[in-house]
Amino acid sequence: MKHVAELSARVAWLRLVPAILLAMAALCPPQALAQMPARFYWKTLSDGNAVPLILNSISGNTNPFDPAHIVTPGGSFDATMAIAGYGHTFSLFDRSAMAAIIVPMGRVSGDVTVAGRTFNQSASGFGDPMFEFDINLIGPKAQKNIPDAMRYEPGFSVDVLADLAVPIGEYDSSQPLNLGQNRWYGRVGMPVVWQLGDWVPGRRTTLEFLPAVWLFGNNTNYDNGKTLKTDPMFQLDAHVSRDFTEHMWGSLDLAWYNGGKATVNGVTGEKLNNVGVGFTLGYQVNSNLGLTFGYKSTINDNGPGDLKMDVFQISLVYGWHPLIEGMNRLKSGQ
Numbered sequence: 231m232k233h234v235a236e237l238s239a240r241v242a243w244l245r246l247v248p249a250i251l252l253a254m255a256a257l258c259p260p261q262a263l264a265q266m267p268a269r270f271y272w273k274t275l276s277d278g279n280a281v282p283l284i285l286n287s288i289s290g291n292t293n294p295f296d297p298a299h300i301v302t303p304g305g306s307f308d309a310t311m312a313i314a315g316y317g318h319t320f321s322l323f324d325r326s327a328m329a330a331i332i333v334p335m336g337r338v339s340g341d342v343t344v345a346g347r348t349f350n351q352s353a354s355g356f357g358d359p360m361f362e363f364d365i366n367l368i369g370p371k372a373q374k375n376i377p378d379a380m381r382y383e384p385g386f387s388v389d390v391l392a393d394l395a396v397p398i399g400e401y402d403s404s405q406p407l408n409l410g411q412n413r414w415y416g417r418v419g420m421p422v423v424w425q426l427g428d429w430v431p432g433r434r435t436t437l438e439f440l441p442a443v444w445l446f447g448n449n450t451n452y453d454n455g456k457t458l459k460t461d462p463m464f465q466l467d468a469h470v471s472r473d474f475t476e477h478m479w480g481s482l483d484l485a486w487y488n489g490g491k492a493t494v495n496g497v498t499g500e501k502l503n504n505v506g507v508g509f510t511l512g513y514q515v516n517s518n519l520g521l522t523f524g525y526k527s528t529i530n531d532n533g534p535g536d537l538k539m540d541v542f543q544i545s546l547v548y549g550w551h552p553l554i555e556g557m558n559r560l561k562s563g564q
Contacts, residue, residue, distance in 0.1 A: 282313070353408050369386065391419050420442075436471045457495055506539065
């Protein structure tokens with residue numbers, strides 16, 4: 231029974247595995263896709279499953295459904311975004327791996343003032359779904375059974391990941407504000423988890439990094455037939471995460487965006503060079519359900535061309551594993 235209790239404490243975090251979009255402890259939407267929260271790339275038992283639901287309230291000077299973060303000087307945008315998805319962990323070449331899909335949906339509206347006149351646009355529906363694949367390269371081997379899960383400690387772990395968004399979301403070429411982006415885009419990155427101190431529930435501390443590069447295809451039907459091109463954008467996420475109790479944790483979060491210069495019909499804008507900071511609080515409701523609350527905001531955003539973004543986020547992640555569910559049934563005498 232002692233081993234069952236210890237294992238349950240360790241793998242209770244399973245539901246956080248693809249807290250995709252927990253992903254949204256993210257500063258922005260498909261940024262919400264873009265920035266993953268702390269503990270997103272912690273490893274759990276292979277063959278686990280998770281269904282996240284993330285709710286975001288976002289305001290700023292860019293369309294939060296566009297991961298390129300194209301800034302509209304003088305613009306004001308508000309969005310309510312929900313993200314639903316599914317994630318599955320598995321073993322590949324004896325390494326921990328994860329595959330997930332995330333689907334953003336919601337409503338965005340914006341006001342832009344030009345020459346003293348204010349123009350309003352809005353859009354609602356589904357955004358572009360995104361697929362993610364992640365595999366561990368450096369660190370402990372995949373957890374395939376109970377003894378593996380009991381022995382697991384991340385130590386210093388490095389993954390490689392690839393995301394790809396499919397351009398099938400709601401899109402209206404007569405206006406620049408849309409949920410879908412009418413172009414392929416994605417990122418490649420290397421998540422890093424660095425364990426600090428003992429790996430004991432209630433005392434776990436990690437330092438986590440995710441350097442990544444976003445790549446964007448061209449939108450050849452942008453705002454009434456114009457061509458939108460976007461340079462690659464570098465993004466660095468960093469988190470310091472700490473257990474408060476066995477069921478509650480918190481993190482301090484930082485994100486840096488650089489690059490992503492946009493060109494519309496040959497007219498070039500400015501590249502991004504912005505920093506966002508925030509925090510995340512997580513609570514394990516029960517062995518299957520996890521809850522997080524987060525807030526993020528850009529800080530070096532005084533210039534007219536600087537990215538401005540404020541995000542409140544709440545996420546629920548329901549996770550399950552056939553092995554753990556079977557153990558729970560045995561414990562309850564079913």
